[in-house]
Amino acid sequence: MHASLSFDQAPPISVPYRFFIAAPWFGVMAGLLLALSGDAALASRWTPEALALTHLVGVGFMLQAMCGALFQFIPVAVGGNVWSPKLVANTVQPMLLLATLLLVAGLLFSRPVLLSFAVPLFLLSLGGFVVVVALALWQTPATGMTLWSMRMAIGALAVTVLLGSLLAEALAHGLALPIIDLTNVHLAWGLGAWALMLLAGVSYHVVPMFQLTRPYPLWFTHWFGPVLLLLVIAWSSRLLLDEAWWTLAIALPLLTILSVYAGMTLWLQYTRRRKVHDATSIYFRVAMLAMLAFAVSGAVFLSYPEFGNDPRATVWLGVLAFAGVFVSAITGMMYKIAPFLNWLHLQRLGAPMNAVPNMKKMIPAEAMTGQLRLHVLAVLLLLAAVWQPGLARLAGIAFAASCAWLGWNLIGAARRYRSFRDQIREVVLRC
Numbered sequence: 001m002h003a004s005l006s007f008d009q010a011p012p013i014s015v016p017y018r019f020f021i022a023a024p025w026f027g028v029m030a031g032l033l034l035a036l037s038g039d040a041a042l043a044s045r046w047t048p049e050a051l052a053l054t055h056l057v058g059v060g061f062m063l064q065a066m067c068g069a070l071f072q073f074i075p076v077a078v079g080g081n082v083w084s085p086k087l088v089a090n091t092v093q094p095m096l097l098l099a100t101l102l103l104v105a106g107l108l109f110s111r112p113v114l115l116s117f118a119v120p121l122f123l124l125s126l127g128g129f130v131v132v133v134a135l136a137l138w139q140t141p142a143t144g145m146t147l148w149s150m151r152m153a154i155g156a157l158a159v160t161v162l163l164g165s166l167l168a169e170a171l172a173h174g175l176a177l178p179i180i181d182l183t184n185v186h187l188a189w190g191l192g193a194w195a196l197m198l199l200a201g202v203s204y205h206v207v208p209m210f211q212l213t214r215p216y217p218l219w220f221t222h223w224f225g226p227v228l229l230l231l232v233i234a235w236s237s238r239l240l241l242d243e244a245w246w247t248l249a250i251a252l253p254l255l256t257i258l259s260v261y262a263g264m265t266l267w268l269q270y271t272r273r274r275k276v277h278d279a280t281s282i283y284f285r286v287a288m289l290a291m292l293a294f295a296v297s298g299a300v301f302l303s304y305p306e307f308g309n310d311p312r313a314t315v316w317l318g319v320l321a322f323a324g325v326f327v328s329a330i331t332g333m334m335y336k337i338a339p340f341l342n343w344l345h346l347q348r349l350g351a352p353m354n355a356v357p358n359m360k361k362m363i364p365a366e367a368m369t370g371q372l373r374l375h376v377l378a379v380l381l382l383l384a385a386v387w388q389p390g391l392a393r394l395a396g397i398a399f400a401a402s403c404a405w406l407g408w409n410l411i412g413a414a415r416r417y418r419s420f421r422d423q424i425r426e427v428v429l430r431c
């Protein structure tokens, strides 16, 4: 099952875990913020609450989880050697946590000084992370499109953070910059070239392995990442050429390749020989359905400006992208990675193989399925709340509860690791 993985260079278990355990609590904060703010929060993408929610999920939840996954994935799946992972994680994570809270508070309370404090922390923490990860990705002898997607994604993270920092400084100091266009370019790098690129690159590797599907076709893995990057670069030219026809000429192919990726993943799941209906597979299916819904809605909004010009249209797209696609796919992935981490580190303790508990014992299946159901309910409520603002508080509570449940499941996995580790050490001592 894990034939193409190399475990020798895996970082200490605390490295990925510390990011995974922190991530869901930003989702809890996002849900609580929505529950407290109520209907006003989702009135448009520019409300202070919407901007704060965007970064609680985009930086707090997604980026934390993705950094943790990269620390694990680079050595194990593409044979890269991340320099001093424990030192880097111990330095980067606290700075990133503080920077995220400052950014969110600055956006929420419209306090420029907080934005100014957040910027150097982001530049230092993510700058350091990008350098270390990029070195590992460029020095590995491995080949393949997963590796290339990760290289493109890490470059895009650097661009996202630089643009975000520029925006924050522009807001803090009242710089005369085209804020709306710059924000649209920043979000394309953040959601497209960083988050989606990484998700796609990792899924070429883990969907066939964990969900027992056929591999993605080579033609698809070869063109998806480069075309996505080219389209995001073309989208960035809107800073110079802000014409409606140009926006359409880039947005339509972008929505088309999203649909192809989502349709391809669903097709691979549908045609696999062994049907596994675990939380990871279902989470991935939810994410891909949300991506298709995003593409169809985007096309409708572009074709019928009477819908597209409604300020709630972009909020609808934001809910589909953040909660529907990324939170779902990342959660599904964490439910596979955390039990695997436990198993990997336990079997290295030197006990006989039959003393190492099965991966299924790391997080109870019912806990994952229950949390998945609550997450799907929360996403549906969030989508409904965009058009029925009276539902916003309920949607916020449901989202907070589902993220808290996820956080609890991951803490449980870490605690089970500790207790199994202690049991195995006793067995080893007695042998």
Ligand code: HEM
Pocket (backbone or CB within 6 Å): 045, 046, 050, 051, 054, 055, 058, 059, 063, 103, 118, 119, 122, 160, 161, 163, 164, 165, 167, 168, 171, 179, 183, 186, 187, 190, 191, 195
């Ligand atoms: C790395 C992941 C990130 C993602 C996915 C992301 C995503 C986004 C999105 C989607 C928006 C548009 C929000 C809306 O339309 O409601 C936005 C705006 C913004 N982002 Fe980020 N962002 C990220 C990182 C950052 C960082 C690190 C900073 C600061 C250093 C930052 C600062 C900003 C600012 C200042 C705005 C514009 C606020 C305004 O125009 O009022 N972002 N971001």
